Amino acid sequence: MTAHGTNGASDPRASDDRSLRVLATGDLADLDISPADVIDVVEQAYRTLADGRSDNPRKLTVRAGDGHSVAYAMLARDGARDVVGVKTSYKHGLGEDRDRQHYYTTLTLYDDVTGLPVAMMDCGRIGALRTPAASALLARELAAPEARTALVIGTGTQGRLALPFLLTALPRLDRLMLYGTRPDGVRAVREQLRTYFPGRDAEVVEDLTGLDAAASDADLVVATAGPHTPAAVAADRLRPGALTVLVGHGLAPSTLHRADRVVATSAAQMRVTGTDMADAGGRLRAADAEFPEVLAGRAAGRTGAGQRIFAYNSGLVVTDIALGHRLAQLALAQGLGTRVPLWR
Numbered sequence: 001m002t003a004h005g006t007n008g009a010s011d012p013r014a015s016d017d018r019s020l021r022v023l024a025t026g027d028l029a030d031l032d033i034s035p036a037d038v039i040d041v042v043e044q045a046y047r048t049l050a051d052g053r054s055d056n057p058r059k060l061t062v063r064a065g066d067g068h069s070v071a072y073a074m075l076a077r078d079g080a081r082d083v084v085g086v087k088t089s090y091k092h093g094l095g096e097d098r099d100r101q102h103y104y105t106t107l108t109l110y111d112d113v114t115g116l117p118v119a120m121m122d123c124g125r126i127g128a129l130r131t132p133a134a135s136a137l138l139a140r141e142l143a144a145p146e147a148r149t150a151l152v153i154g155t156g157t158q159g160r161l162a163l164p165f166l167l168t169a170l171p172r173l174d175r176l177m178l179y180g181t182r183p184d185g186v187r188a189v190r191e192q193l194r195t196y197f198p199g200r201d202a203e204v205v206e207d208l209t210g211l212d213a214a215a216s217d218a219d220l221v222v223a224t225a226g227p228h229t230p231a232a233v234a235a236d237r238l239r240p241g242a243l244t245v246l247v248g249h250g251l252a253p254s255t256l257h258r259a260d261r262v263v264a265t266s267a268a269q270m271r272v273t274g275t276d277m278a279d280a281g282g283r284l285r286a287a288d289a290e291f292p293e294v295l296a297g298r299a300a301g302r303t304g305a306g307q308r309i310f311a312y313n314s315g316l317v318v319t320d321i322a323l324g325h326r327l328a329q330l331a332l333a334q335g336l337g338t339r340v341p342l343w344r
Contacts, residue, residue, distance in 0.1 A: 016116075017116065018116060018117065018341075018343055019117075019339050019340060019341045019342065019343075019344075020117045020119070020120055020339075020340045020341075020342045020343075021117075021118070021119040021120070021328075021332060021337040021338070021339055021340075022119070022120050022121075022337055022338045022339075022340055023119050023120070023121040023122065023327075023328060023331050023336065023337045024122055024337070024338070025122045025124060025125070027331050027336040027337050028121065028122060028124075028125045028126075028327055028331060029125065031125075031327055031330045031331060032330075033129070033326070033327065033330065035132075035133070035136075035161070035164050035165045035168040035196065036168050037326075038129045038130070038133045038165075038323060039133045039136055039137060039165065039168060039169060041133075041319075041322050041323050041326050042130055042133040042134055042137065042319045042322065042323060043137055043295065044080055044322065045078060045080065045316070045318050045319040045321070045322035045323075046137070046291065046292040046295050046316075046319065047292070047295055047296060048078065048079050048080040048318075049292045049316070049318055050292035050293055050295060050296035050298065051079075051296065053079030053080065054076065054077055054078050054079040054080070054318050055076055055077045055079075055318075056076040056266070056316050056317060056318040057075060057076070058266075058268045058269065058272065059072050059073065059074045059269060059272065059317070060072065060073045060074075061272060067094060067095070068092065068093065068094060068095065069090070069091060069092040069093070069094065070090075070091055070094065071088070071089065071090045071091075072087075072088070072089040072090075073086070073087075073088050073089075074086070074087040074088075074089075074317035074320075075087075075317070076316070076317045076318040076321055077112065077318070077321075078318050078321045078322050078325070080322065081321075081322060081325050082111065082112045082113045083109055083110065083111060083112060083118065083321055083322075083325050084109070084110045084112050084321075085107055085108065085109045085110070085317065085320065085321035085324065085325075086107070086108050087105065087106070087107045087108075087123060087317045087320055087321075088104075088105065088106055089103075089104070089105040089123070090102075090103070090104050090105070091103045094227075097228070098156070098226060098228075105122070105123040105124060105127065106120060106121065106122060106123055107120070107121045107123045107126060107320055107321070107324045108120045108121075109121070109321065109324060109325055109328060118325065118328055119324075119328045119331075119332065119337065121324055121327070121328060123320060123324070124157075125327070126320050126323050126324045126327065127157070127158075127315070127320065128157050128158070128160070128161060129161065129323060130315060130319050130320055130323050131158050131224075131247055131313065131315055132158065132161040132162045132164075132165035132166075133165055133319075133323075134265060134291075134313050134315060134319065135162060135165065135166070135222050135224075135245050135247060135313050136165040136166050136168060136169035136170070137169060137291075137295070138243075138245050138263070138265075138291060138311045138313060139166055139169055139170055139220055139222070139243065139245065140169040140170055141291075141294055141295065141301050141302075142243050142263060142294075142301045142302050142309050142311055143170065143219060143220050143243045143302075144219055144241040144242075144243070144302070144305050144306075145305060146219070146241075146305070147170065147172070147173070147219035147220055147241075147243070148172060148173060148174050148175060148219060149173070149174075149175040149176075149177070149217055149218050149219045149220070150163070150166055150170075150173050150175070150176055150177065150218060150219070150220040150221075150222070151177040151178070151179065151205075151214050151215060151217075151218035151220070151221045151222070152166075152176075152177070152178050152179070152189070152202070152222050152224065153179045153180075153211070153221065153222070153223045153224060153225050153229070153231050153233070153250035153251075154179075154180060154185075154223065154224035154225030154226065154229065154231075154247075154248060154249075154250055155178070155180030155181075155182055155185025155186050155188065155189045155225075156185060156224065156225070156226055156248075158224035158247050158248060159178075159180065159185070159189055159224040159225070160185075160188050160189050160192050161192060162189075162222050162224055163176055163178070163189065163192070163193045163202060164192060164193055164195075164196035164197060166220070166222070167193075167196075167197055167200070168196075170220075173220075175203070175217075176193070176200065176201070176202040176203065177202060177203045177204075177205055177214045177217075177218065178190070178202040178203065178204055178205065179204075179205040179210075179211045179214065179231060179250075180204075180225075181229065181230070186204055189202065190202055190204075208230060208231065211231055211233065212233070212237050215233045215237040215238060216237050216238070216239060217239070218238075218239070218242065219239070219241065219242060219243065220242070220243050220245070221233060221238070221242065221243070221244045221245070221251070222244075222245045222247065223244065223245065223246050223247060223248060223249060223250030223251045224247040224248045224250070225248050225249045225250040226248060226249060227248070227249050229249050229250055231249070231250040232250065232251065232252040233250060233251050233252060233255065234252040234254050234255065235252065235254035235255045235257075235258040235259070235308070236254070238255065238308055240306040240308065241305055241306050241307065241308070242308050242309075243302075243308075243309045243311065244259075244308075244309070244310050244311065245311045245313055246274075246277070246310070246311070246312050246313065247313045249276075251277075253276075253277045253278065253279055255308075255310055256274075256277045256284075256285050256310045256312075257279050257285050258308070259285075259308050259309060259310035260304070260307035260308050260309065261288050261289075261300075261301075261302070261303070261307055261308075261309045261310070262285060262286070262287045262288050262289075262309075262310045262311075262312070263287060263288065263289050263290070263291055263294060263301060263309065263310070263311045263312070264287035264289075264290055264291065264311070264312040264314065265290070265291045265292075265311075265312065265313055265314050265315065265316055266290060266314055266316055267286065267287040267290055269314040269315075269316075270284075270287060270312045270314055271284065273314050274312055274314070287312065288300075289301065291311070292316075
C-alpha cells in the first residue's frame with residue numbers, strides 16, 4: 001500500500017511485498033475513525049465517481065431458486081486513491097430470524113500504482129460505517145432547509161450509527177426519534193448516540209400507532225430495518241417537505257411512487273435491489289437523479305422546500321473501497337493483520 005491519495009499514510013510494507021495482509025473483524029474493530037472522517041472519505045468517493053475518475057460497474061447477483069440465499073459480487077476502481085477492489089457478499093437463511101442467518105462479506109484491495117495487494121478485509125465494519133455516512137450525506141444535501149426532526153426506523157447494524165452520523169452532518173437537528181422492535185437494539189442505538197454526542201438521546205417510539213405519529217412529525221425519516229419489520233410508513237403519513245431515506249426496510253412503496261422527486265445513490269442498483277418497492281402492478285419508479293451527480297452540482301436534488309423526496313441508499317462499492325483503504329492504512333500502520341504468502 002502506497003502513500004498516494006488524499007488520506008495517504010507512510011507505507012508500512014516493503015515495496016516488493018506480494019504477500020496478502022488479512023485483516024479480520026478484530027483487527028478493524030477498535031480502529032479510531034470519527035463520523036466526520038468517514039463522511040469525508042465517502043463524499044470524496046462519490047465526487048470522484050461523478051468526475052469520471054472512478055469506475056463502479058453494476059453488481060452481479062446470484063439467488064438460490066427457493067430464495068434461501070443471495071450472493072453479490074462487486075468490482076470498482078477508486079481514482080482518488082488509485083486502488084482497485086473486489087467485494088463479495090453472501091447471506092444464507094433469508095427466511096430465518098437474524099440470529100439464525102449466516103452472512104459473510106469481504107473486500108480485497110489492490111494498489112493500482114505498484115500492482116501489489118493491499119489487504120483482504122472483513123467488510124462488516126466498513127458497511128456499518130459507510131452506509132450511515134451515505135445516509136447523512138443524502139440528508140445534508142436533500143433535507144429541507146428548516147429540517148429539525150429525524151426519525152430512524154430499525155436498530156440493527158445499519159441503525160445503530162444512523163443518529164450520530166445524521167447529527168454530524170446536520171447539527172441543527174434538535175429532535176431525534178427511534179423505532180425498533182428489539183429492546184437490546186434500542187438500548188444499543190441510544191448508547192451509541194450518547195457515546196458520540198453526550199447529553200443527546202432519542203425518543204423511543206413504542207408501537208406502530210406511535211410510529212405513524214412520529215413519521216408525521218419528522219422532517220427526515222431513515223429506514224434501516226430488516227425484512228421482517230412490521231414497519232411500513234406510507235406516503236400519506238409524511239409531512240410536506242419530508243425526506244425519506246431507504247436503506248433496508250420500513251417504508252411502504254407509496255413513499256417512492258408518490259414522492260415529488262426520487263434520488264438514488266445508483267439508479268442501476270435500485271433497479272436490482274429495490275424490487276420490493278414496486279407498485280401493485282409490478283412497476284418500480286425510476287430515479288430522477290443519481291446522488292453523485294447531485295453532489296457534483298450536475299443534477300438537481302431538492303428544488304422546492306415543500307417537496308417530498310425519496311432517497312434510495314443502496315451503497316456503491318467504490319465507497320467501500322475508499323473507506324476500506326483508509327481503514328487498511330490505519331490497521332497496517334499499527335502492524336495489525338496476518339501476513340499470508342498466498343502467491344508462493
